[in-house]
Amino acid sequence: xxxxxxxxxxxxxxxxxxxxxxxxxxxxxxxxxxxxxxxxxxxxxxxxxxxxxxxxxxxxxxxxxxxxxxxxxxxxxxxxxxxxxxxxxxxxxxxxxxxxxxxxxxxxxxxxxxxxxxxxxx
Numbered sequence: 001x002x003x004x005x006x007x008x009x010x011x012x013x014x015x016x017x018x019x020x021x022x023x024x025x026x027x028x029x030x031x032x033x034x035x036x037x038x039x040x041x042x043x044x045x046x047x048x049x050x051x052x053x054x055x056x057x058x059x060x061x062x063x064x065x066x067x068x069x070x071x072x073x074x075x076x077x078x079x080x081x082x083x084x085x086x087x088x089x090x091x092x093x094x095x096x097x098x099x100x101x102x103x104x105x106x107x108x109x110x111x112x113x114x115x116x117x118x119x120x121x122x
Contacts, residue, residue, distance in 0.1 A: 004021070004025055024046060028043075030111060031053045031054070031055065031110075031111030031112075032085075032088075032090045032092075032111070033053075033054045033055065033056065033057060033090060033091040033092070033110035033111050033116075034055070034056040034088070034089055034090055034091070035056070035057070035058060035073050035074075035075070035076060035089040035091065035097075036056040036057075036058060036089075037056060037058060038054075038056065038057050038058060038059065039054070039055040039056040039057075040052055040053065040054055040055065040114055041053045041055055051112060051114075052113070052114030053111055053112070053114055054091075054110040054111065054113075054114045054115065054116070057073070057091070057110065057115070057116055058072055058073050059071070059072060059073065059116070060072075060073050060097065060099055060104065060106075060116040060117070060118050061115065061116065061117050061118070062099055062101050062104045062117075062118045062119070062120055063117075063118070063119045063120065064101055064120050069101060071099045071100040071101050072099065072100050073091075073097050073098075073099055073116065074097075074098045074099060074100070075089065075097065075098040076089045076090065076091065076095055076096070076097055076098075077096045077097060077098050077103060078095065078096040079092060079094070079095040079096070080094050080095075081093075081094060081095070091106060091110045091116060092106065092109070092110070092111070093106055093107065093108065093109045093110075094106060096121065097116075097118060099118070101120060102120055102121070103120070103121045104118035104119060104120050104121060105118060105119055105121055106118050107119055
């Protein structure tokens, strides 16, 4: 994925890069968090910080009537980000998952946060 300014002018002409890209401009491939036994990866981010990425997880914190309950993830039911993610059981923000408490929508970003938070769908 390319970050930064457009490679084309308003007229459609080509803009040439005036410098090589820096490490912080490159970006990374998306972390496609799967449903399965919990696997995490720690990656360096900008500054003196680290990010925890969930490569796979089978646990979700689901908000039920004002309380948070730890429950297991059974399946991905719907994913508006990419219909193919449903077949591959990939979790992203906005995905609808089947849990022990019922169907829930993911509100966190598992590939960025390392955990799955969700809200029960009535």
